[in-house]
Amino acid sequence: MKFSELPLDERLQRAIVDANYTAPTPIQEKAIPPVLEHKDLMGIAQTGTGKTAAFALPILQNLLQGGDSKGQKPIRVLVLLPTRELAIQVSDCFEKYQKYTRLTSACIFGGVSDLPQKRALSRGVDTLIATPGRLLDLINQRVVSLKKLEYFVLDEADRMLDMGFIHDIKKVVALLPQKRQNLFFSATMPPEITKLAASILRTDPVRVEVAPQSTPIERIRQELYRIDKRRKGALLKEMLLEHPEMKKVLVFSRTKHGADKIVRVLEKAKVTCAAIHGNKSQNRRQEALGNFKTEQIRVLVATDIAARGIDVDNVTHVFNYDLPDVPETFVHRIGRTARAGRDGVAISFCAPDEEQDLRAIEKLTRVQIPEGDKAIFEKLPPPQKETPESEARNSRWRTGKFGGRKAREQKKESAKKEPSKPQAAQKQNANPTPKTHTGKRLGSRARRRLREEQAKRQQSQNG
Numbered sequence: 001m002k003f004s005e006l007p008l009d010e011r012l013q014r015a016i017v018d019a020n021y022t023a024p025t026p027i028q029e030k031a032i033p034p035v036l037e038h039k040d041l042m043g044i045a046q047t048g049t050g051k052t053a054a055f056a057l058p059i060l061q062n063l064l065q066g067g068d069s070k071g072q073k074p075i076r077v078l079v080l081l082p083t084r085e086l087a088i089q090v091s092d093c094f095e096k097y098q099k100y101t102r103l104t105s106a107c108i109f110g111g112v113s114d115l116p117q118k119r120a121l122s123r124g125v126d127t128l129i130a131t132p133g134r135l136l137d138l139i140n141q142r143v144v145s146l147k148k149l150e151y152f153v154l155d156e157a158d159r160m161l162d163m164g165f166i167h168d169i170k171k172v173v174a175l176l177p178q179k180r181q182n183l184f185f186s187a188t189m190p191p192e193i194t195k196l197a198a199s200i201l202r203t204d205p206v207r208v209e210v211a212p213q214s215t216p217i218e219r220i221r222q223e224l225y226r227i228d229k230r231r232k233g234a235l236l237k238e239m240l241l242e243h244p245e246m247k248k249v250l251v252f253s254r255t256k257h258g259a260d261k262i263v264r265v266l267e268k269a270k271v272t273c274a275a276i277h278g279n280k281s282q283n284r285r286q287e288a289l290g291n292f293k294t295e296q297i298r299v300l301v302a303t304d305i306a307a308r309g310i311d312v313d314n315v316t317h318v319f320n321y322d323l324p325d326v327p328e329t330f331v332h333r334i335g336r337t338a339r340a341g342r343d344g345v346a347i348s349f350c351a352p353d354e355e356q357d358l359r360a361i362e363k364l365t366r367v368q369i370p371e372g373d374k375a376i377f378e379k380l381p382p383p384q385k386e387t388p389e390s391e392a393r394n395s396r397w398r399t400g401k402f403g404g405r406k407a408r409e410q411k412k413e414s415a416k417k418e419p420s421k422p423q424a425a426q427k428q429n430a431n432p433t434p435k436t437h438t439g440k441r442l443g444s445r446a447r448r449r450l451r452e453e454q455a456k457r458q459q460s461q462n463g
C-alpha cells in the first residue's frame with residue numbers, strides 16, 4: 001500500500017513526502033481507515049512502530065474536513081502522554097504533518113515555567129499535547145478548557161499507570177465532553193489497562209495490534225572488545241578519533257555516574273558529546289537530545305532508563321560501554337541502529353567481570369559476537385593491575401551499591417598484603433617487558449610510547 005492510496009488531504013500528503021515516508025507502517029495501514037471513519041480505537045503498539053502518524057494523520061484529516069472555526073480556536077484534540085520527552089516527540093510529529101495547513105498545536109508539560117506554554121495557548125490551538133500534571137494545573141488556572149474537545153488520545157497507557165498517573169487520567173477524562181472519539185494506545189495489555197480502556201472507549205472499539213518493529217539482529221554488524229574496566233574510556237576515545245564514519249553514536253552506560261565520566265573523557269579529547277540520565281534536569285536532557293538529533297553533537301551517552309521511549313533516527317553506532325545484566329536490554333539497545341533498512345554497527349566492551357553477561361546475551365541472541373580489530377589496543381595505555389580495592393570499587397560501581405563492611409574489610413586486607421605505592425612503582429619499572437591486557441608482549445611502537453610516557457612522568461616528578 002502507498003500513502004497516496006489513503007484518502008488524505010493533499011497538504012498532508014505533501015508533508016508525508018517531505019518526511020520521506022513512502023509506505024504506511026502496519027499500524028498506520030490498520031488504524032488510519034477506522035479513525036477516518038470516526039471509530040474508537042484500541043492500539044496495542046510500541047514506540048517505533050509509527051503509531052504517532054497512525055493517529056495524528058487521520059485526526060488532522062478529520063479536522064481539515066471540519067473546516068476552520070471562527071474566532072478563538074477551541075481545543076479540539078487532546079493527546080495525553082506520560083513524559084515530557086514523549087510529549088515533545090509527538091508534538092514535533094504534529095507540527096511536521098500539519099505544516100502546510102493552518103492547524104496549530106501546543107505542547108505542555110511540567111518541570112519548567114508555565115509562562116511560555118500559557119502564551120502559546122492564549123492564541124488558541126486545535127491540538128493540545130500534554131502530560132497529566134501540567135494539564136490539570138492549567139485547567140485549574142482556567143488557561144485550558146476542554147469543553148469543545150472532539151478527539152481524545154491516550155498514548156503509552158501502560159507507562160502512565162506505571163508512573164502512577166491513573167488518578168490524574170481519571171480526573172481529565174471526567175472533564176471531557178461525553179461525545180468524542182477516543183484512541184487508546186498501550187504497548188502491553190494487563191488487566192488494569194483493559195479496565196481503564198473500557199472506562200474511556202465507546203463500546204466495540206476497533207482493535208489493532210502490531211508486533212514491535214524489531215531490527216533483525218543479522219543486519220547489525222557487531223564487534224566485541226574484551227577490555228579491563230579502567231581502559232574502556234581510552235578505548236572509546238581512540239575508536240572515535242580513529243573512525244570519523246562514526247557520526248551519530250549512542251553510548252550506553254550502566255550508571256549515571258559512569259555516563260558523566262564518559263562525557264568527561266570524550267570532552268577532553270574534543271569529541272562533541274552530552275549525557276542524558278535521571279540526574280540531569282529536563283531542560284538539559286531535552287537540549288542534549290535535540291543536539292544529538294540535529295547532529296550538533298556526535299555522541300549521546302545514556303543510561304537505559306533515560307533512553308526509554310526516545311526515538312532517534314539514523315544512529316550509526318551503538319556502544320555498549322557496559323554490558324547490561326538483562327540480556328533483552330542488549331537487544332533493545334542495539335536495535336537503535338540499523339533502523340529503516342539502514343546499516344548499523346554495535347560495539348560492545350566486555351570487562352572480565354562481565355563475561356557472564358556476555359554469555360547470557362549470546363545465548364539469547366544466538367549470535368557469537370566476533371572480536372574487533374585488536375590493533376587498537378596498541379594505542380591504549382598498558383593495563384593497570386586490579387587491586388582488591390579497585391575490584392571492590394568496581395563491583396560497587398557495577399551494582400550501584402556501596403560495598404559497606406565487605407568492601408572496607410577488603411580494603412584493610414589489601415593494605416596489609418600490598419606493598420606500599422613507591423615499592424609497587426619500583427616493581428613496575430623493573431619489569432622490562434610490559435604486557436597487553438590479554439597477556440601478550442607489547443609491540444615495539446607501544447613499548448616506545450610507554451617508555452616516552454614513563455620518561456615524561458619521571459621528568460615532571462623531578463621538575
Ligand code: AMP
Binds near residue numbers: 022
Ligand atoms: P513512532 O512509533 O510514532 O514514534 O514513530 C517512529 C519513527 O518512525 C519516527 O521517527 C517516525 O518519523 C517514523 N515513521 C513513522 N511512520 C513512518 C513511515 N510510514 N515510514 C517511515 N518512517 C515512519
